[in-house]
Amino acid sequence: MKKFLVTLLAAGLLAFSAVHASAQSEAAPKSVMHVVTVSWKADAKPEQIQAALDGAQKLPSAYKGITRVWAKTIKAQGDRTHAIAMEFASEQALKDYTGSDAQKEWYKVYLPIRERSTTFDVTN
Incomplete structure (x- = not known):
């Protein structure tokens, strides 16, 4: 027994x-989180930084593969001052975003003021 x-x-x-x-x-979830940590150029103006963050927030309406964006940094470590997180519907959506019109348009305000960035792409 x-x-x-x-x-x-x-x-x-x-x-x-x-x-x-x-x-x-x-x-x-099967989505992909694309996390970017950013430090801005020393001469970047606060309104330029805000324009870059606002541009990131608008990406879901410009590119259907992005479902959500987070751009309000609560805590930052090291020499990065901001983080931007983008949720992509799939790995393919992330791959297709590279070089897309939406990325090119956002880069017009983002790249001129970006000093350095690091990205992490994470999924399940």
């Missing part, structure tokens, strides 16, 4: 683990 209960308990734990793992993978 003891052996039966141990086997039953083990089977139950395995079943729970499988269901839990399946639920996690089903709940995990």
